[in-house]
Amino acid sequence: MKLHYKPGACSMASHIILNELGVAFELDKTDTNAGKTEAGDNFLKISPNGYVPALITDDGDIITENAAVLQYLADQSPDAGLAPANGTLARTRLQEALNFVSSELHKSFGPFFSGTELVGDARQRAETRVGRRAAYIEQSLADGRAFLLGDTFTVADAYAFVVLNWAGFVGVSLAAYPKTQSYVARIAARPAVIKAMVAEGLMEQPA
Ligand SMILES: N[C@@H](CCC(=O)N[C@@H](CS)C(=O)NCC(=O)O)C(=O)O
Known part of the structure; x- marks a missing residue:
């Protein structure tokens, strides 16, 4: 491959x-x-x-x-075990998470990578939008689960990690989302x- x-x-x-x-x-x-x-x-x-x-x-x-x-x-x-079996509700949950990461979380970072400096109100709006998406991740982790679907790392976590990791790169703080910060740190420590x-x-x- x-x-x-x-x-x-x-x-x-x-x-x-x-x-x-x-x-x-x-x-x-x-x-x-x-x-x-x-x-x-x-x-x-x-x-x-x-x-x-x-x-x-x-x-x-x-x-x-x-x-x-x-x-x-x-x-x-x-x-x-990086994705639940096809045809199960758990697989639908994985697809739900992947689609959220792709079309909502990932795309909320779009303005930061547009090639135009992001300042003033435009930056504020973009930060607010990232914050809303991070808040959803925070809510998803509220029951103490280690990963988006539960206690097992899946492909959705790899994708969410990569995107959330951009926050530091573009200077957006995730300090308001402590469970999300721990989640990012947990995944960052994986040898892979x-x-x-x-x-x-x-x-x-x-x-
Ligand atoms: N819908 C695509 C989006 C992929 C995407 O946004 N890739 C970015 C990097 S994160 C890219 O290659 N951008 C370069 C470009 O658009 O020229 C997917 O989910 O795979």
């Missing part, structure tokens, strides 16, 4: 899951602005929307969209996460 990624982008969720699964894979650092892959291919021919993640399976099929890539990866190794962050150049290898 090959994962097209950009350092620190949402594609890191799939990178984390590939590490969690311990399967063989290649990485291709992709320049979405230039539309070029590290190997020199035209990325728009691989992913017509021009964004990561794009996963190329061992059979050469191309899968895009975080929610689809993450579930595909989890389904390759069902014994790893550290490995992905080191490989993407986001942190040094811990001693």
Whole structure:
């Protein structure tokens, strides 16, 4: 398998899951602005929307969209328990969480990455919107559960972690959401996460 990624982008969720699964894979650092892959291919021919993640399976099929890539990866190794079985209510809950992370939490960070400096009222509005989405995560963790679906880490947690981790990067405080902060720290400590962050150049290898 090959994962097209950009350092620190949402594609890191799939990178984390590939590490969690311990399967063989290649990485291709992709320049979405230039539309070029590290190997020199035209990325728009691989992913017509021009964004990561794009996963190329061992059979050469191309899968895009975080929610689809993450579930595909989890389904390759069902014994790893990174997604509940298809057809169950628990799987629907996973899809509910993945869709929330994708269309609500992830997109709430859009204004911070628009390429235009975010100041004044526009920044305030964007911060408020991130805060609303973080508040929902906080509420989801209110019963003391360790992860979004309960006490088991799933692909939705990898995706939520990557997006929540952007808060520090763009200078948005999550201090009002202590359970969410602990949740982020808990996931950040996973060896698969550290490995992905080191490989993407986001942190040094811990001693
Ligand atoms: N709907 C897509 C969105 C993916 C997305 O927003 N990818 C960003 C990185 S987090 C990207 O590649 N942006 C570059 C671009 O749009 O040129 C998904 O869920 O996979």
